[in-house]
Amino acid sequence: METQLNSIKTAVYIVGAGPGDPDLLTVKAQKLLSTADVILFADALVPEQILNLCRQDAEIIPSADKTLEEIVALMLERVRSHKSIVRLHSGDPSLYSAVHEQMQMLAEANIPFEVVPGISAFQAAAAKLKVELTVPGLVQTIILTRISGRTEVPPTEELASLAAHQASLCLYLSARHVENAQTKLSEHYSDETPVAICFRLGWPDEKIRVVPLKQMAECTHQENLIRTTLYVISPALLPTNGRSHLYNPEYQHLFRA
Ligand SMILES: C[S@@+](CC[C@H](N)C(=O)[O-])C[C@H]1O[C@@H](n2cnc3c(N)ncnc32)[C@H](O)[C@@H]1O
Known part of the structure; x- marks a missing residue:
C-alpha cells in the first residue's frame, strides 16, 4: 500500500x-x-x-x-x-x-x-470596509486572535494583554463571549474606538455594523449574531490623514530617485 x-x-x-x-x-x-x-x-x-x-x-x-x-x-x-x-x-x-x-x-x-491558501475573513473585512489596517503614524501591526471559549487561549496571549498594543485587532470565534471580549478590550482601547462587526462576509446574508467599542456587545445581541462573526477593532477605521513614505514625492527610494 x-x-x-x-x-x-x-x-x-x-x-x-x-x-x-x-x-x-x-x-x-x-x-x-x-x-x-x-x-x-x-x-x-x-x-x-x-x-x-x-x-x-x-x-x-x-x-x-x-x-x-x-x-x-x-x-x-x-x-x-x-x-x-x-x-x-x-x-x-x-x-x-x-x-x-x-x-x-x-x-x-x-x-x-x-x-x-485562501483569503481569510480579516482580509475580506478590510476590503469591504475599504480600509488599510496599517496606516503610518497610527497603527503598524495587525493581531489575529480569539477569546478563550471551549478552546483555551494560552495565558500569554490573553486578550487584555494583546489589547495593550492598541493595534488593528481582528477577533475570530468570539461572538458567544462578546461581553467578556468588550470588557478586556476596554482595558486599553478607548470606548470610542471603532469596531466593525462583520457577519458572514461574502454570504448572501452578509451584515456589517461599525460601532464604538462601548456598543460592541449590545449591537451583537441586537443583531442576534452568534456564529461566523469577525470583529475588527482598529483606530484605522476612523477617517485619518496618515500617509506612507512609498509614494510620497519627498521620499526617495531604490526605484524613485
Ligand atoms: C473556524 S474559524 C475559520 C477561520 C478561517 N480559516 C479564516 O481564515 O477566515 C471561523 C471564524 O472565522 C471567522 N469567519 C470565517 N469566515 C467568515 C465570514 N465569511 N464572515 C465573517 N467571519 C468569518 C469568524 O470569526 C468565525 O467564527
Missing part, C-alpha cells in the same frame, strides 16, 4: 475557500474544485454557492458531523480508489481550521497532500 501511495504525486488538496464569495477563490482553488472527484467540505463554514463550481458527478461530503478519524479514513479510502480529493476549509487554512492534526494524520498515513 505504501509503495502504491508513494507513487501518487498529490492525493489530497487542502484548499482555502475564502470567506464565502466564489469570486474570491484563488484560480488554483477553482481549477481543483472543478476537476476533483471528491470534495470534503466544512459545511458549517463554507456556503453551498462555492460548490456550484464542482463537477456534476463529484462526490460531495459534508464534514461538520464527522470526527477527524472518520474524515481521514474517508480520504484514505478514496485515495486507494485513485480519486482526487479536495478538502475545503473556510478562509485560509492556516488559521482556526483544525488542519494541523489532519496534516499530521495524512503524513503518518503516507498520503501526499498540498495546501492551497
Whole structure:
C-alpha cells in the first residue's frame, strides 16, 4: 500500500475557500474544485454557492458531523480508489481550521497532500470596509486572535494583554463571549474606538455594523449574531490623514530617485 501511495504525486488538496464569495477563490482553488472527484467540505463554514463550481458527478461530503478519524479514513479510502480529493476549509487554512492534526494524520498515513491558501475573513473585512489596517503614524501591526471559549487561549496571549498594543485587532470565534471580549478590550482601547462587526462576509446574508467599542456587545445581541462573526477593532477605521513614505514625492527610494 505504501509503495502504491508513494507513487501518487498529490492525493489530497487542502484548499482555502475564502470567506464565502466564489469570486474570491484563488484560480488554483477553482481549477481543483472543478476537476476533483471528491470534495470534503466544512459545511458549517463554507456556503453551498462555492460548490456550484464542482463537477456534476463529484462526490460531495459534508464534514461538520464527522470526527477527524472518520474524515481521514474517508480520504484514505478514496485515495486507494485513485480519486482526487479536495478538502475545503473556510478562509485560509492556516488559521482556526483544525488542519494541523489532519496534516499530521495524512503524513503518518503516507498520503501526499498540498495546501492551497485562501483569503481569510480579516482580509475580506478590510476590503469591504475599504480600509488599510496599517496606516503610518497610527497603527503598524495587525493581531489575529480569539477569546478563550471551549478552546483555551494560552495565558500569554490573553486578550487584555494583546489589547495593550492598541493595534488593528481582528477577533475570530468570539461572538458567544462578546461581553467578556468588550470588557478586556476596554482595558486599553478607548470606548470610542471603532469596531466593525462583520457577519458572514461574502454570504448572501452578509451584515456589517461599525460601532464604538462601548456598543460592541449590545449591537451583537441586537443583531442576534452568534456564529461566523469577525470583529475588527482598529483606530484605522476612523477617517485619518496618515500617509506612507512609498509614494510620497519627498521620499526617495531604490526605484524613485
Ligand atoms: C473556524 S474559524 C475559520 C477561520 C478561517 N480559516 C479564516 O481564515 O477566515 C471561523 C471564524 O472565522 C471567522 N469567519 C470565517 N469566515 C467568515 C465570514 N465569511 N464572515 C465573517 N467571519 C468569518 C469568524 O470569526 C468565525 O467564527
